[in-house]
Amino acid sequence: MKVLIIMGSPQKGNTFRACEEFREQVQRECAAEFEYIWLKDMDMRPCRGCYVCFQHGEGKCPHQDDIGSIVRKMDEADGVVFASPVYSNNISGLLKTFIDRLSYIGHRPRFHGKKAFLIATTGMFGTRSVLKNLSFVTGGMWGFDVVGSVGVVTKKGEMPRDRVEHNSRLLAKAARKYARALALNKARRPTFIEVITFYWARGVISQMEEVSPVDYRYWKEKGWLSKETRYCTPAPVNPLYLAIGKAFESIQRNKARKEMGTSPAGVASSCQ
Numbered sequence: 001m002k003v004l005i006i007m008g009s010p011q012k013g014n015t016f017r018a019c020e021e022f023r024e025q026v027q028r029e030c031a032a033e034f035e036y037i038w039l040k041d042m043d044m045r046p047c048r049g050c051y052v053c054f055q056h057g058e059g060k061c062p063h064q065d066d067i068g069s070i071v072r073k074m075d076e077a078d079g080v081v082f083a084s085p086v087y088s089n090n091i092s093g094l095l096k097t098f099i100d101r102l103s104y105i106g107h108r109p110r111f112h113g114k115k116a117f118l119i120a121t122t123g124m125f126g127t128r129s130v131l132k133n134l135s136f137v138t139g140g141m142w143g144f145d146v147v148g149s150v151g152v153v154t155k156k157g158e159m160p161r162d163r164v165e166h167n168s169r170l171l172a173k174a175a176r177k178y179a180r181a182l183a184l185n186k187a188r189r190p191t192f193i194e195v196i197t198f199y200w201a202r203g204v205i206s207q208m209e210e211v212s213p214v215d216y217r218y219w220k221e222k223g224w225l226s227k228e229t230r231y232c233t234p235a236p237v238n239p240l241y242l243a244i245g246k247a248f249e250s251i252q253r254n255k256a257r258k259e260m261g262t263s264p265a266g267v268a269s270s271c272q
Protein backbone atom coordinates (compact mmCIF):
# COMPACT_ATOMS: atom_id res chain seq x y z
CA MET A 1 0.00 0.00 0.00
CA LYS A 2 1.28 3.44 -0.90
CA VAL A 3 0.37 6.60 0.98
CA LEU A 4 1.42 10.12 0.02
CA ILE A 5 1.62 12.93 2.51
CA ILE A 6 0.98 16.27 0.83
CA MET A 7 2.81 18.58 3.19
CA GLY A 8 1.39 22.10 3.33
CA SER A 9 3.85 23.39 5.92
CA PRO A 10 6.89 25.33 4.71
CA GLN A 11 9.10 23.83 7.42
CA LYS A 12 9.98 20.65 9.30
CA GLY A 13 8.00 21.93 12.28
CA ASN A 14 4.87 21.01 14.18
CA THR A 15 2.90 19.72 11.19
CA PHE A 16 5.79 17.47 10.15
CA ARG A 17 6.14 16.14 13.70
CA ALA A 18 2.40 15.40 13.84
CA CYS A 19 2.61 13.62 10.47
CA GLU A 20 5.58 11.57 11.63
CA GLU A 21 3.72 10.37 14.74
CA PHE A 22 0.71 9.57 12.59
CA ARG A 23 2.87 7.71 10.01
CA GLU A 24 4.69 5.66 12.65
CA GLN A 25 1.40 4.55 14.21
CA VAL A 26 -0.16 3.67 10.84
CA GLN A 27 2.92 1.59 10.00
CA ARG A 28 2.61 -0.24 13.32
CA GLU A 29 -0.91 -1.27 12.28
CA CYS A 30 -0.49 -2.00 8.56
CA ALA A 31 2.12 -2.40 5.86
CA ALA A 32 1.91 1.03 4.25
CA GLU A 33 4.73 2.75 2.43
CA PHE A 34 4.78 6.53 2.92
CA GLU A 35 6.19 9.29 0.75
CA TYR A 36 6.20 13.00 1.52
CA ILE A 37 5.44 15.58 -1.13
CA TRP A 38 6.94 18.78 0.23
CA LEU A 39 5.04 21.49 -1.63
CA LYS A 40 7.67 24.02 -0.54
CA ASP A 41 10.26 22.16 -2.66
CA MET A 42 8.08 21.78 -5.73
CA ASP A 43 8.02 23.95 -8.79
CA MET A 44 4.40 25.01 -8.24
CA ARG A 45 3.29 28.29 -9.76
CA PRO A 46 0.09 30.04 -8.71
CA CYS A 47 -3.07 29.58 -10.76
CA ARG A 48 -3.56 32.33 -13.34
CA GLY A 49 -7.32 31.97 -13.39
CA CYS A 50 -7.38 31.51 -17.18
CA TYR A 51 -9.95 28.63 -17.18
CA VAL A 52 -7.80 26.73 -19.70
CA CYS A 53 -7.70 23.57 -17.53
CA PHE A 54 -11.50 23.59 -17.23
CA GLN A 55 -12.19 24.26 -20.89
CA HIS A 56 -9.30 22.66 -22.79
CA GLY A 57 -7.80 20.20 -20.31
CA GLU A 58 -5.11 20.33 -17.67
CA GLY A 59 -2.49 19.37 -20.25
CA LYS A 60 -2.93 22.82 -21.79
CA CYS A 61 -2.24 24.70 -18.52
CA PRO A 62 0.21 27.55 -19.24
CA HIS A 63 2.30 26.37 -16.27
CA GLN A 64 4.19 23.21 -17.07
CA ASP A 65 5.68 22.59 -13.62
CA ASP A 66 5.61 19.80 -11.01
CA ILE A 67 1.82 19.73 -10.56
CA GLY A 68 1.28 17.08 -13.24
CA SER A 69 3.75 14.67 -11.65
CA ILE A 70 2.19 15.16 -8.18
CA VAL A 71 -1.25 14.30 -9.58
CA ARG A 72 0.22 11.17 -11.22
CA LYS A 73 1.64 10.13 -7.84
CA MET A 74 -1.78 10.70 -6.27
CA ASP A 75 -3.32 8.53 -9.01
CA GLU A 76 -0.89 5.73 -8.16
CA ALA A 77 -1.32 5.98 -4.37
CA ASP A 78 -3.84 4.03 -2.30
CA GLY A 79 -4.14 6.90 0.13
CA VAL A 80 -3.26 10.56 0.54
CA VAL A 81 -2.77 12.52 3.75
CA PHE A 82 -3.28 16.27 3.44
CA ALA A 83 -1.44 18.19 6.15
CA SER A 84 -1.44 21.88 6.91
CA PRO A 85 -0.64 24.29 9.72
CA VAL A 86 -3.32 26.87 10.51
CA TYR A 87 -2.04 30.18 9.18
CA SER A 88 -4.31 33.20 9.70
CA ASN A 89 -7.20 30.90 10.53
CA ASN A 90 -6.83 29.11 7.21
CA ILE A 91 -4.79 26.46 5.42
CA SER A 92 -1.25 27.47 4.47
CA GLY A 93 -0.69 29.45 1.28
CA LEU A 94 1.28 26.52 -0.12
CA LEU A 95 -1.62 24.12 0.23
CA LYS A 96 -4.08 26.71 -1.12
CA THR A 97 -1.91 27.22 -4.21
CA PHE A 98 -1.84 23.46 -4.70
CA ILE A 99 -5.63 23.22 -4.33
CA ASP A 100 -6.23 26.10 -6.75
CA ARG A 101 -4.07 24.41 -9.37
CA LEU A 102 -6.19 21.27 -9.02
CA SER A 103 -9.52 23.09 -9.25
CA TYR A 104 -10.31 21.35 -12.54
CA ILE A 105 -10.55 18.06 -10.61
CA GLY A 106 -13.70 19.51 -9.03
CA HIS A 107 -15.19 19.25 -12.54
CA ARG A 108 -13.56 15.91 -13.31
CA PRO A 109 -13.26 14.07 -9.99
CA ARG A 110 -10.75 11.21 -10.20
CA PHE A 111 -9.83 9.96 -6.75
CA HIS A 112 -12.82 7.75 -5.91
CA GLY A 113 -11.89 4.75 -3.80
CA LYS A 114 -8.71 6.35 -2.46
CA LYS A 115 -8.53 6.90 1.27
CA ALA A 116 -7.69 10.40 2.49
CA PHE A 117 -6.86 11.64 5.97
CA LEU A 118 -6.55 15.27 7.05
CA ILE A 119 -4.13 16.68 9.61
CA ALA A 120 -4.02 20.27 10.86
CA THR A 121 -1.86 21.84 13.55
CA THR A 122 -2.47 25.17 15.21
CA GLY A 123 -1.14 27.48 17.89
CA MET A 124 -4.58 28.02 19.36
CA PHE A 125 -7.64 27.81 17.08
CA GLY A 126 -8.80 27.26 13.52
CA THR A 127 -8.39 23.51 12.99
CA ARG A 128 -12.12 22.88 12.83
CA SER A 129 -12.82 25.26 9.93
CA VAL A 130 -9.60 24.27 8.13
CA LEU A 131 -10.42 20.56 8.33
CA LYS A 132 -14.02 21.14 7.29
CA ASN A 133 -12.92 23.06 4.23
CA LEU A 134 -10.24 20.51 3.32
CA SER A 135 -12.77 17.72 3.66
CA PHE A 136 -15.14 19.49 1.27
CA VAL A 137 -12.41 19.99 -1.35
CA THR A 138 -10.71 16.58 -1.17
CA GLY A 139 -13.85 14.52 -0.56
CA GLY A 140 -16.79 16.50 -1.93
CA MET A 141 -14.99 17.91 -4.97
CA TRP A 142 -12.11 15.56 -5.81
CA GLY A 143 -13.75 12.26 -4.88
CA PHE A 144 -11.51 10.98 -2.07
CA ASP A 145 -13.00 8.83 0.64
CA VAL A 146 -12.10 11.06 3.58
CA VAL A 147 -11.71 8.57 6.41
CA GLY A 148 -11.24 11.21 9.09
CA SER A 149 -9.28 14.18 10.33
CA VAL A 150 -7.30 15.28 13.33
CA GLY A 151 -6.43 18.74 14.62
CA VAL A 152 -3.73 19.28 17.24
CA VAL A 153 -2.90 22.35 19.27
CA THR A 154 0.83 22.94 19.44
CA LYS A 155 3.18 25.48 20.91
CA LYS A 156 6.34 27.08 19.54
CA GLY A 157 9.35 25.61 21.29
CA GLU A 158 9.02 22.99 24.00
CA MET A 159 5.48 21.88 24.77
CA PRO A 160 4.21 20.90 28.23
CA ARG A 161 4.27 17.14 28.72
CA ASP A 162 0.47 16.80 29.14
CA ARG A 163 -0.07 18.59 25.82
CA VAL A 164 2.45 16.29 24.11
CA GLU A 165 0.73 13.22 25.55
CA HIS A 166 -2.73 14.48 24.64
CA ASN A 167 -1.64 15.11 21.03
CA SER A 168 0.00 11.69 20.84
CA ARG A 169 -3.23 10.06 21.94
CA LEU A 170 -5.23 12.00 19.33
CA LEU A 171 -2.76 11.15 16.57
CA ALA A 172 -2.56 7.48 17.55
CA LYS A 173 -6.36 7.16 17.54
CA ALA A 174 -6.55 8.87 14.14
CA ALA A 175 -3.77 6.67 12.74
CA ARG A 176 -5.48 3.48 13.92
CA LYS A 177 -8.67 4.58 12.17
CA TYR A 178 -6.76 5.31 8.96
CA ALA A 179 -4.81 2.03 9.10
CA ARG A 180 -8.06 0.08 9.49
CA ALA A 181 -9.60 1.85 6.50
CA LEU A 182 -6.49 1.24 4.37
CA ALA A 183 -6.38 -2.43 5.30
CA LEU A 184 -10.12 -2.99 4.72
CA ASN A 185 -10.18 -0.95 1.51
CA LYS A 186 -13.97 -1.10 1.52
CA ALA A 187 -16.17 1.08 -0.69
CA ARG A 188 -18.29 3.38 1.43
CA ARG A 189 -21.85 4.60 0.89
CA PRO A 190 -21.81 8.23 -0.31
CA THR A 191 -22.99 10.89 2.11
CA PHE A 192 -25.95 13.18 1.45
CA ILE A 193 -23.66 16.04 0.40
CA GLU A 194 -21.69 13.80 -1.97
CA VAL A 195 -24.86 12.56 -3.67
CA ILE A 196 -26.28 16.07 -4.04
CA THR A 197 -22.95 17.35 -5.40
CA PHE A 198 -22.89 14.56 -8.00
CA TYR A 199 -26.43 15.26 -9.25
CA TRP A 200 -25.95 19.02 -9.10
CA ALA A 201 -22.80 18.72 -11.23
CA ARG A 202 -24.47 16.28 -13.62
CA GLY A 203 -27.27 18.78 -14.25
CA VAL A 204 -24.68 21.35 -15.31
CA ILE A 205 -22.14 19.16 -17.14
CA SER A 206 -24.86 17.50 -19.23
CA GLN A 207 -25.46 20.92 -20.80
CA MET A 208 -21.80 21.73 -21.38
CA GLU A 209 -20.97 19.71 -24.50
CA GLU A 210 -20.10 22.84 -26.49
CA VAL A 211 -18.94 25.20 -23.77
CA SER A 212 -16.80 22.76 -21.84
CA PRO A 213 -16.21 19.71 -24.05
CA VAL A 214 -13.40 18.35 -21.88
CA ASP A 215 -15.65 18.09 -18.80
CA TYR A 216 -18.50 16.73 -20.91
CA ARG A 217 -16.33 14.03 -22.54
CA TYR A 218 -14.88 13.02 -19.17
CA TRP A 219 -18.31 12.52 -17.63
CA LYS A 220 -19.60 10.75 -20.75
CA GLU A 221 -16.63 8.37 -20.92
CA LYS A 222 -17.08 7.53 -17.24
CA GLY A 223 -20.74 6.73 -17.96
CA TRP A 224 -21.82 9.34 -15.39
CA LEU A 225 -24.22 11.11 -17.78
CA SER A 226 -26.23 7.96 -18.31
CA LYS A 227 -29.62 7.94 -16.58
CA GLU A 228 -28.95 4.42 -15.30
CA THR A 229 -25.89 5.64 -13.40
CA ARG A 230 -26.94 6.40 -9.85
CA TYR A 231 -23.62 7.65 -8.60
CA CYS A 232 -20.01 7.97 -9.74
CA THR A 233 -19.04 4.79 -7.89
CA PRO A 234 -20.95 1.49 -7.76
CA ALA A 235 -21.63 1.99 -4.02
CA PRO A 236 -25.31 1.74 -2.97
CA VAL A 237 -27.06 5.11 -2.58
CA ASN A 238 -29.71 5.98 -0.01
CA PRO A 239 -33.03 6.21 -1.99
CA LEU A 240 -34.02 9.47 -0.27
CA TYR A 241 -30.69 11.08 -1.23
CA LEU A 242 -31.28 9.82 -4.75
CA ALA A 243 -34.70 11.47 -5.01
CA ILE A 244 -33.44 14.80 -3.66
CA GLY A 245 -30.39 14.56 -5.92
CA LYS A 246 -32.54 14.08 -9.01
CA ALA A 247 -34.60 17.17 -8.09
CA PHE A 248 -31.34 19.16 -7.80
CA GLU A 249 -30.18 17.81 -11.14
CA SER A 250 -33.35 18.93 -12.88
CA ILE A 251 -33.16 22.46 -11.40
CA GLN A 252 -29.49 22.79 -12.33
CA ARG A 253 -30.04 21.45 -15.84
CA ASN A 254 -32.73 24.04 -16.54
CA LYS A 255 -30.63 26.81 -15.05
CA ALA A 256 -27.59 25.78 -17.11
CA ARG A 257 -29.70 25.66 -20.31
CA LYS A 258 -30.80 29.25 -19.73
CA GLU A 259 -27.23 30.36 -19.08
CA MET A 260 -25.72 28.77 -22.19
CA GLY A 261 -26.09 32.10 -24.01
CA THR A 262 -23.65 33.84 -21.66
CA SER A 263 -19.91 34.29 -22.22
CA PRO A 264 -17.70 31.20 -21.68
CA ALA A 265 -16.18 32.76 -18.55
CA GLY A 266 -19.71 33.42 -17.24
CA VAL A 267 -20.76 29.84 -17.87
CA ALA A 268 -17.58 28.44 -16.40
CA SER A 269 -17.91 30.44 -13.23
CA SER A 270 -21.53 29.50 -12.81
CA CYS A 271 -20.74 25.81 -12.65
CA GLN A 272 -17.91 25.65 -10.16
Ligand SMILES: Cc1cc2nc3c(=O)[nH]c(=O)nc-3n(C[C@H](O)[C@H](O)[C@H](O)COP(=O)(O)O)c2cc1C
Pocket: 009, 010, 011, 012, 013, 014, 015, 016, 085, 086, 087, 088, 089, 090, 121, 122, 123, 124, 125, 126, 154, 155, 156
Ligand atom coordinates in the same frame (compact mmCIF):
# COMPACT_ATOMS: atom_id res chain seq x y z
C1 LIG B 1 2.27 32.73 9.60
C2 LIG B 1 1.60 32.04 10.76
C3 LIG B 1 0.26 32.22 10.97
C4 LIG B 1 -0.38 31.58 12.04
N1 LIG B 1 -1.72 31.77 12.24
C5 LIG B 1 -2.33 31.17 13.27
C6 LIG B 1 -3.73 31.37 13.49
O1 LIG B 1 -4.43 32.05 12.78
N2 LIG B 1 -4.28 30.75 14.57
C7 LIG B 1 -3.56 29.97 15.41
O2 LIG B 1 -4.12 29.46 16.36
N3 LIG B 1 -2.24 29.74 15.20
C8 LIG B 1 -1.61 30.31 14.15
N4 LIG B 1 -0.28 30.08 13.94
C9 LIG B 1 0.44 29.06 14.72
C10 LIG B 1 0.57 27.76 13.89
O3 LIG B 1 -0.71 27.34 13.44
C11 LIG B 1 1.14 26.59 14.68
O4 LIG B 1 2.31 26.97 15.34
C12 LIG B 1 1.40 25.43 13.73
O5 LIG B 1 1.53 24.24 14.49
C13 LIG B 1 2.64 25.66 12.89
O6 LIG B 1 2.95 24.53 12.13
P1 LIG B 1 4.34 24.41 11.36
O7 LIG B 1 5.40 24.28 12.43
O8 LIG B 1 4.22 23.18 10.54
O9 LIG B 1 4.50 25.65 10.56
C14 LIG B 1 0.37 30.73 12.91
C15 LIG B 1 1.75 30.56 12.68
C16 LIG B 1 2.36 31.20 11.62
C17 LIG B 1 3.84 30.99 11.38
